[in-house]
Amino acid sequence: MLRILNSYGALLLRAMGQTLLLALSGLFFACILGMIFGILSVLKNKACNIIAQIFVDVIRGVPMIVLAYFIYFGLPYGLNTLAGMNVTLSALQAGTICLALNCGAYMAEIIRAGIQSVDIGQMEAARSLGLPYWRAMQRVVLPQAIRTMIPSIINQFIITLKDTSILSVIGFPELVNTAKNVVANTFMSFQTWIIVGIMYLIIITILSRLAKMLERRLNRGRF
Amino acid sequence: MKKMMAMLLTGVMISSMALPVLAEDEAKHFTIATDTVFKPFEYTDTNGDFVGIDVDILAAIAEDQGFTYDLNSLGWDSAIAACQAKQADGMIAGASITDERKESGWIFSDGYFNATQSMTVKDDSDIAGFEDLEGKTVGVKTGTQGASYAESLKDEYGFEITYFEDSPTMYQAVVGGQVVSCFEDTPIMASSIQDGGLPLKVLEDTANDGAPYGFAVFNEEGQELIDLFNAGLADIVENGTYEEIVAKYLGEDTAAASAAAMKGDAE
Amino acid sequence: MADSNPNIKIHVSHLKKNFGKLEVLKDISLDITEGEVVVIIGPSGSGKSTFLRCMNQLEEVTDGEITVDGNLITDPKVDINKVRERVGMVFQHFNLFNNMNVLRNLMLAPVDLKKADKAQAEKNAMEMLRKVGMEDKAQAYPAQLSGGQKQRVAIARALCMNPDIMLFDEPTSALDPEMVGEVLQVMKQLAADGMTMVIVTHEIGFAREVADRVIFMDGGYIVEQGPPLELINNPKEARTIDFLNKVL
Numbered sequence: 001m002l003r004i005l006n007s008y009g010a011l012l013l014r015a016m017g018q019t020l021l022l023a024l025s026g027l028f029f030a031c032i033l034g035m036i037f038g039i040l041s042v043l044k045n046k047a048c049n050i051i052a053q054i055f056v057d058v059i060r061g062v063p064m065i066v067l068a069y070f071i072y073f074g075l076p077y078g079l080n081t082l083a084g085m086n087v088t089l090s091a092l093q094a095g096t097i098c099l100a101l102n103c104g105a106y107m108a109e110i111i112r113a114g115i116q117s118v119d120i121g122q123m124e125a126a127r128s129l130g131l132p133y134w135r136a137m138q139r140v141v142l143p144q145a146i147r148t149m150i151p152s153i154i155n156q157f158i159i160t161l162k163d164t165s166i167l168s169v170i171g172f173p174e175l176v177n178t179a180k181n182v183v184a185n186t187f188m189s190f191q192t193w194i195i196v197g198i199m200y201l202i203i204i205t206i207l208s209r210l211a212k213m214l215e216r217r218l219n220r221g222r223f
Numbered sequence: 224m225k226k227m228m229a230m231l232l233t234g235v236m237i238s239s240m241a242l243p244v245l246a247e248d249e250a251k252h253f254t255i256a257t258d259t260v261f262k263p264f265e266y267t268d269t270n271g272d273f274v275g276i277d278v279d280i281l282a283a284i285a286e287d288q289g290f291t292y293d294l295n296s297l298g299w300d301s302a303i304a305a306c307q308a309k310q311a312d313g314m315i316a317g318a319s320i321t322d323e324r325k326e327s328g329w330i331f332s333d334g335y336f337n338a339t340q341s342m343t344v345k346d347d348s349d350i351a352g353f354e355d356l357e358g359k360t361v362g363v364k365t366g367t368q369g370a371s372y373a374e375s376l377k378d379e380y381g382f383e384i385t386y387f388e389d390s391p392t393m394y395q396a397v398v399g400g401q402v403v404s405c406f407e408d409t410p411i412m413a414s415s416i417q418d419g420g421l422p423l424k425v426l427e428d429t430a431n432d433g434a435p436y437g438f439a440v441f442n443e444e445g446q447e448l449i450d451l452f453n454a455g456l457a458d459i460v461e462n463g464t465y466e467e468i469v470a471k472y473l474g475e476d477t478a479a480a481s482a483a484a485m486k487g488d489a490e
Numbered sequence: 491m492a493d494s495n496p497n498i499k500i501h502v503s504h505l506k507k508n509f510g511k512l513e514v515l516k517d518i519s520l521d522i523t524e525g526e527v528v529v530i531i532g533p534s535g536s537g538k539s540t541f542l543r544c545m546n547q548l549e550e551v552t553d554g555e556i557t558v559d560g561n562l563i564t565d566p567k568v569d570i571n572k573v574r575e576r577v578g579m580v581f582q583h584f585n586l587f588n589n590m591n592v593l594r595n596l597m598l599a600p601v602d603l604k605k606a607d608k609a610q611a612e613k614n615a616m617e618m619l620r621k622v623g624m625e626d627k628a629q630a631y632p633a634q635l636s637g638g639q640k641q642r643v644a645i646a647r648a649l650c651m652n653p654d655i656m657l658f659d660e661p662t663s664a665l666d667p668e669m670v671g672e673v674l675q676v677m678k679q680l681a682a683d684g685m686t687m688v689i690v691t692h693e694i695g696f697a698r699e700v701a702d703r704v705i706f707m708d709g710g711y712i713v714e715q716g717p718p719l720e721l722i723n724n725p726k727e728a729r730t731i732d733f734l735n736k737v738l
Binding site for chain 1: 546548571572573574575577578579581583584585586587588589598599602603644647648651
Binding site for chain 1: 326385
C-alpha cells in the first residue's frame with residue numbers, strides 16, 4: 001500500500017481532482033437542465049409537459065454507460081457526417097454532457113416534485129395580489145420548494161459524484177480509470193481499490209457535511 | 224478424456240469457485256482467470272466459443288502436464304483481483320512480464336509470446352511518427368505493454384495519454400478523432416484492422432523491441448502451477464503444437480518467427 | 491351594460507364554467523354595485539366558490555362575460571394582473587406565504603409591483619396590521635400564528651394593495667369556533683368603511699347582520715336573491731327553504 005502511495009500518490013490525487021472537476025461541471029449544467037425541465041413539467045402547457053416528460057423518460061431509460069459511448073462517439077460522428085461540421089469532443093466535454101443529461105433528468109424530477117409539494121394556494125394567493133406567474137414562482141413557490149428539495153438534491157449530487165466512475169470507459173482520467181492503470185502496472189488490486197475507496201469516502205463525507213450545513217442555514221428560523 | 228473435460232469446463236462461471244481439492248492420486252485441478260476480450264489471445268468467436276492463443280496454449284499445456292482447470296473469463300481487472308483473493312490460482316491474459324509487477328510479489332512463467340508494440344493512426348492521418356505528436360492526445364489500453372511504451376515516450380515527444388479499458392473503444396476513438404493514434408501490440412493491431420475493416424494503418428517503423436507475455440500467479444504458493452506451465456510450454460514448443468496454435472490466429476509467418484524465438488530463448 | 495351604471499363594480503353576464511365534462515356554473519348573471527356587500531350561500535358543490543374565483547380569473551371561464559371595474563376580464567387581451575391588483579382575495583386556508591414573516595407577506599406585492607418604495611410599503615403594512623389588530627406580530631412567521639391571526643393577516647395583506655373590491659372565499663370555514671368572531675369583526679369594519687365585498691360563507695348570522703344582499707346558489711344557478719332578512723326569514727324557493735332548514 002505504501003509503495004502505491006509513494007509511486008502513484010500524486011497521480012491518484014490528480015485523478016481525485018479530475019473526478020471533482022468532472023462532477024462539479026456536470027452538476028452545474030445538471031442544475032440548469034433540471035431547472036428548465038422541472039419547470040417545463042409543472043407549467044400549465046401540455047406541449048411543455050410532454051417535452052419534459054420525454055427528456056426525463058429517455059435519459060432515465062438509458063444506462064449512463066450507453067449514454068457515455070453515444071455522446072463520446074456517436075454525437076461527433078452524427079454532427080460531422082450529417083451536419084457537415086468538424087467536431088471532436090474531449091473526454092471532459094463528453095463526460096460533462098453525459099453527467100449533465102443524466103443528473104439533469106433526475107434533478108428535473110426532484111424539482112417537479114418539489115414545486116408540486118408547495119400548496120397550490122401559495123401560487124393562487126400571490127397571483128390574486130397581481131403578481132405575474134414567474135414573479136410568484138420566484139418569490140413564493142421556489143423558495144419553499146427548494147427547501148423540500150434539498151435532501152434529495154444532496155442525495156443526487158452524491159450519486160452523480162460516484163457516477164463519474166462510469167466515465168472511465170471513455171478514457172477520462174478520473175479515479176477509477178487511473179486506479180485501473182495503477183492496478184495494471186503494479187498488479188496490486190486490493191491495495192489500490194482500498195486507497196481509491198477511502199478517497200471517495202473523504203470527498204463525499206466533506207461534501208455531505210457542507211450540504212448539511214447549508215441545509216441547516218436555510219432552515220433556520222423558518223416554519 | 225482429460226482434454227474433453229478441460230474443454231467442457233472452459234468458460235464455467237465464477238460460481239464454481241471452490242478451492243481445488245488436491246488428492247495425490249487424482250489429476251490436479253486449477254482455476255485460471257483471463258480477460259474477456261483481448262484479440263487474438265482471448266475472445267468469443269462468431270460461434271459463441273471462447274477461443275484465442277491463451278485459451279489454446281493453456282489447453283495444450285494442461286493436456287501435456289496432466290492437470291485439469293476451469294477457465295474464467297473475468298476481465299482484466301477482475302482477473303488480477305481474483306488471483307489476489309485466491310479465487311483463481313493463476314491468470315493468462317496476455318500479461319506482459321514487467322519488473323514492477325514482479326516487485327509486487329507476482330511470479331511469471333517463461334514468456335510464451337513476444338510481441339512488439341507500435342503506433343497506429345487513421346489511414347488518412349498526417350502523423351508519420353512520434354515527432355508529430357506534440358500537444359496531441361494518444362490512446363492506450365489500460366495495463367498493456369502499449370501503454371507502457373507510450374508512457375516511456377510521452378515526455379520526450381510532449382503528448383498526452385488517454386487510457387481506455389478495451390481495445391474496441393480505443394480503436395473507435397482513433398477512427399472518431401477523439402485521439403490521434405493508439406499504441407497496441409503489432410500483430411494484434413494488424414489482425415484487428417484486417418478483421419474489422421478499420422480505416423487505420425500501423426506505422427511499422429514505430430515498433431519497439433517488444434516484451435514477452437507470461438502466465439502469472441499471485442505469490443510463491445502458485446510456484447507449482449508455474450512449474451507445470453513452464454514444463455508444458457517447453458514441450459508444446461518442442462512438439463510443434465505451439466506453432467500450430469499461433470499460426471491459427473496470426474498466420475504462418477508470425478508463428479514460425481515466434482516459435483523460433485521461443486526455441487532460441489530455451490537454449 | 492356596465493357603462494350604463496357607473497356604480498356597477500362587477501358585471502357578470504351568462505357565465506358558464508365547466509371542469510372537463512362537469513358543468514359547475516350553468517348560466518349566471520349578476521351586477522354588484524359600489525360599496526355593496528354581497529353574501530353568497532349555498533350547499534357544497536353549488537358552484538359558489540368557483541363563481542367567486544371566476545371574478546379574478548383564478549378560474550378561466552368557459553363562456554360568458556365578466557367585467558370588473560370596467561375591464562372585461564374574460565377577454566384574454568386584458569392584463570389580468572392589473573385588474574387583480576385592485577381586487578383583493580381572502581382564502582379559506584389563508585395562504586400566507588410560509589417563507590416570509592408577516593411584514594414581508596404584506597410588503598411583497600406592493601414593493602414587487604412598484605406600488606410603493608420599501609419605506610412607504612412598510613409604513614402602510616404596519617397601518618394595515620394595526621387595523622386588524624396584528625401589529626405586534628409583524629416579525630412572526632405564519633407557522634407561529636393561530637388560524638384567526640393568520641386570516642386577519644391575510645386580510646391585511648389584501649388591503650395593502652388598496653383594492654376596490656374584496657373577495658372572501660369561506661374565510662371562517664377553516665377556523666376553530668372561538669376564532670371566527672375576530673375575523674368577522676374585521677370584515678364588519680371593512681363593510682362599514684364602504685368596501686365592495688363578495689363573500690362566500692356559511693355564517694348565516696353574519697350575512698343577516700352585514701350583507702346588503704344574499705344570493706342563494708344551487709346546482710350552478712342563482713336560485714334566489716334578495717335583502718338578507720327577506721331571503722333568510724322568508725325564502726320563496728323550495729331549495730332555499732330546504733337549505734336554510736338544514737343550516738339554521
